[in-house]
Amino acid sequence: MRIGVVTFPGSLDDRDAQRAIRLAGAEPVALWHGEHDLHGVDALVLPGGFSYGDYLRAGAIASLSPIMAEVIDAANGGMPVLGICNGFQMLTEAHLLEGGLIRNEAGRFICRDQQLRIENSTSDWTTGFTANQEITIPLKNGEGSFMASSETLERLEGEGRIVARYIGVNPNGSLGDIAGVTNARGNVVGLMPHPEHAVEAGFGPDTAQAMSSGVDGLTFFTSVIARALVNA
Template identity: 75%
Template sequence: MTVRIGVITFPGSLDDRDAQRAIRVAGAEPVALWHGDHDLGGVDALVLPGGFSYGDYLRAGAIAAHAPIMREVADAAAKGMPILGICNGFQMLVEAHLLPGGLIRNAHQQFIRRDQRLRVENADTAWTSGFEAGQEIVIPLKNADGGYICSTETLERIEGEGLVAFRYLGLNPNGSLDDIAGLTNERGNVVGLMPHPEHAVEAGFGPDTRQAMRSGTDGLAFFTSAISAVVSAAA
């Protein structure tokens, strides 16, 4: 079967084409979707890409979370469709209450870009099944509003229920609580993270530990995991 993964473009999206390319490299068909529509085009999974939707006015992702298509995104999430939010897309997911907590300005008040080490904390989601729990990966990070925050009660819940999908290693680049780099919902179909797996899917175009931005492919498993999840659900 041909797996079709939609990528939603919002005003200010920067990495929608990169996400489409990553989907194609992984072996699925990317489908371009528009924020103003109410039609998901019959896709099997969704990606909310990185960028600066609506210029990050009000709060990063806050306006995009109320875009017309987000009603369909919420319905699809409730039905179990695999949904990935990358950077600005992660911000949209928390603003839309599809993932808990919030994201604020980096603790050092600066935009950061670096090849970031991560540890996979939860390998039982639609987007992480291609990894092993505890596995270390390196993918690019670039954001100004990546500091993850939540209430003490929420933090205890997500830690206790294993909802942390990824954790920063080596250093905490933005002041996120408990070094949290990404989360999953309870069902495991919705995942959001600040680093950018779509920038590390093909040798020669992603990071590695010796020559930055040269040969890393650690992001590819995000997309192949989703493809496997869709195929397994259809079997």
């Protein structure tokens, strides 16, 4: 399986996402924001960072990059797409996901290992989890507070489209403790925390077993590979 990772001006975690994909057992493919070519990939990751310096709104300018026309078409055609942090912001700005992300409630950048509860284990990116499974992956953002109208929130809740919620603490003031959502089809997922930073023992969050041993993030990437094999 070939999974594309799009690099935008200001991307920080594109190489980390490529590494996570490789560790999960797929082939990462580097894609450039200025192209109109997905190079035949089977899935896509929009990585974290500060695309275009977060000018205007985080993810707003990147959502208009040339390659996003192909990303939107591919997503609407059923290709799995994962937006991580800044990538989540791009997906909302491109209207592939509902809601939006605003500045953290505390008004400052937050970086911490964050506990999550997986609410939806049926999306293309979460099938390897069990419903209500609790995981820990890093979070780092300044504009990570998920907002939506009451009608949108009611629909997301009613349709089971909340992918993950913050537990223990809501670090950025997101409505409903929402850390990630999916589209109705389940192929497009936006996640504010960073699964690509918890994919290899020795480099992840601390666990009860050992320091830096957390690898909960790897399951997001192995999930999409397993789903592709089932659908092949």
